[in-house]
Amino acid sequence: MSEDYLVIGDKKFKSRLFVGTGKYSTPELMLGAIEASGAEVVTVALRRMNIEGQQRTILDYLAEINCTILPNTAGCYTAEEAIRTARLARELGLSNMVKLEVIGDQKTLFPDNEALLEAARVLVKEGFIVLPYTNDDPVMAKKLEDIGCAAVMPLGAPIGSGLGIRNPYNIRIILETVRVPVIVDAGVGTASDASFAMELGCAGVLMNTGIAGAKDPIKMAKAMRLAVEAGRLAYLAGRIPKKLYASASSPMDNLIE
């Protein structure tokens, strides 16, 4: 396992768990959870600065730990908004990676694939390392790979829903379809969901609410770290085939009479 790195663009990560920084009640709790998760990649959102009541920004806190910042384009409903947000995020000078989201529907937060592809095309040309949040659609995943995205990030289930991997068969087909890393983004509710994604062969898992929304986020962050590691190991180890009938584990000869 010592050489089992996740490579995205020109970056190399030991941890396959990416975590969000939203929904925490305090910055201290957020930092504690990130630390417990072992994550090296941490997502943030871009918003207007409160210029009247200056406070510490999240970056003042994140500076205390060693992590790679992955800005998102959450809240963008058009390709133009997402491109504008990504450019501003890069201007902050911390990362040329972007978790590209173009939302198509407020209730489900499902992506607008058409706009996503359009925005991804522009940002790839501008030198961004683009990680698009997409449906669990193999055709879309292939298109995103073809235009130069550094990874594809299909949703397991709607953002914040905690429903787990709703269509593992599609995730498997995506894994067979693209060569870039496949990172399940959104939907993970508990540790087994994260393990399951990794057992399928995903390169990583990205989550926010699953940890931040737990009763004890720090404990859940640790659970997720172990789950991602366990799932990865199980995938690499190669599971046994599923069979309908039993096969005895103990020898059947030399039984006492």
Next chain:
Amino acid sequence: MRVKVNGKEYELPENLTVLQMLNFFKINHNFVAVERNKEIVSRKDWENVKVCDGDVFEIVTFVGGG
């Protein structure tokens, strides 16, 4: 002069550069990006670009998000 910053109108002294405007608002420079009339003003240009009457600025930073 009047400018709009993050959706709100402000009365500012005349002849400010972007950098001076950031100082006027006492903004920590380290973690912000600036957009003037929907075009990014790079950090290196902050001390050269003049703020004009009627300009619309967005001053952004990162916040918690997933």
